[in-house]
Amino acid sequence: MLDPRTAVHVHDQLRATGPLVQVITNYVSMDIAANLLNAAGASPAMVHDAREAGEFAGIAQAVVANIGTLSPPWVEGMLAAVEAAGAAGKPWVLDPVAVGATAYRRETAAALIERRPTVIRGNASEILSIATSTGAGRGVDADADTADVRTDAESLASKLETVVAMTGAVDIVTDGTRTAEIRGGDARAPMITALGCSASALVGAACAVHDDAFEASASALAILTAAIEQAAPHAEGPGSLRWRLLDALSTLSSDAVAEVVAR
Numbered sequence: 001m002l003d004p005r006t007a008v009h010v011h012d013q014l015r016a017t018g019p020l021v022q023v024i025t026n027y028v029s030m031d032i033a034a035n036l037l038n039a040a041g042a043s044p045a046m047v048h049d050a051r052e053a054g055e056f057a058g059i060a061q062a063v064v065a066n067i068g069t070l071s072p073p074w075v076e077g078m079l080a081a082v083e084a085a086g087a088a089g090k091p092w093v094l095d096p097v098a099v100g101a102t103a104y105r106r107e108t109a110a111a112l113i114e115r116r117p118t119v120i121r122g123n124a125s126e127i128l129s130i131a132t133s134t135g136a137g138r139g140v141d142a143d144a145d146t147a148d149v150r151t152d153a154e155s156l157a158s159k160l161e162t163v164v165a166m167t168g169a170v171d172i173v174t175d176g177t178r179t180a181e182i183r184g185g186d187a188r189a190p191m192i193t194a195l196g197c198s199a200s201a202l203v204g205a206a207c208a209v210h211d212d213a214f215e216a217s218a219s220a221l222a223i224l225t226a227a228i229e230q231a232a233p234h235a236e237g238p239g240s241l242r243w244r245l246l247d248a249l250s251t252l253s254s255d256a257v258a259e260v261v262a263r
């Protein structure tokens with residue numbers, strides 16, 4: 001349930017306005033997430049320390065908080081940034097990396113969720129884990145498929161009044177009322193470490209340029225899928241797929257974006 005013209009509009013707006021996105025993310029993802037945002041037309045800033053993270057959120061147009069390699073000073077920075085974003089009415093995205101794995105991840109994700117993320121972007125296992133711990137899901141499955149978790153994602157989105165953007169072989173985006181499925185991409189995409197983290201950053205950028213967070217999130221994932229598909233036929237493996245998709249993203253056509261949404 002996404003109009004291809006909306007995704008094309010979001011794609012155009014990213015390039016026309018170059019939104020500044022504050023990305024507080026894990027060490028693994030910083031390079032690819034920043035490069036992916038640049039290739040899409042946005043402007044990344046990896047500003048995380050609590051002494052400046054809240055202040056910087058005042059300048060940024062969206063914030064992304066990713067718990068991939070968390071530690072107390074980083075969590076402090078994330079909380080400062082998302083609180084400042086929330087107070088200013090700016091969108092912010094939570095990426096709950098491996099949230100089910102440890103108590104510290106669960107507690108940190110819960111503290112961030114309390115501050116009302118605009119979007120939660122995760123894989124099926126992460127979404128199922130949050131849905132279960134908040135009473136919106138049915139149980140944890142470490143290797144969950146997005147299709148199996150669709151109803152949990154919808155319940156979670158309704159319960160938290162947020163958008164849930166769940167990636168996998170099929171990406172599923174929902175605000176609890178509307179649900180969109182983005183199909184396609186390439187089976188080697190999950191072999192590119194931190195591509196999901198980068199997808200979260202792109203969702204943040206899209207939310208900065210388009211007020212409807214459901215439409216923005218689905219559009220961002222469609223744009224990424226289109227770039228992956230353009231790169232895939234020439235890629236010899238995950239290494240060349242990684243750089244080729246950055247190239248593809250920087251020259252992506254509106255038609256390619258619209259085609260992914262319309263299928």
Ligand SMILES: Nc1ncnc2c1ncn2[C@@H]1O[C@H](COP(=O)(O)OP(=O)(O)OP(=O)(O)O)[C@@H](O)[C@H]1O
Nearest residue numbers: 123167168169185186187189190193194195196197
């Ligand atoms: N089996 C698959 N086939 C095609 N595309 C996939 C598949 N699995 C994931 N993707 C795509 O890969 C990208 C990253 O999503 P993924 O679900 O792997 O994130 P993630 O698990 O959070 O990754 P990471 O933690 O490494 O950042 C998305 O664009 C998604 O659509």
Ligand SMILES: Cc1ncsc1CCO
Nearest residue numbers: 026028068069097193194
């Ligand atoms: C590999 C890895 N370890 C912690 S975060 C991260 C990036 C993918 O989420």
Ligand SMILES: [Mg+2]
Nearest residue numbers: 097123196197
């Ligand atoms: Mg992830």
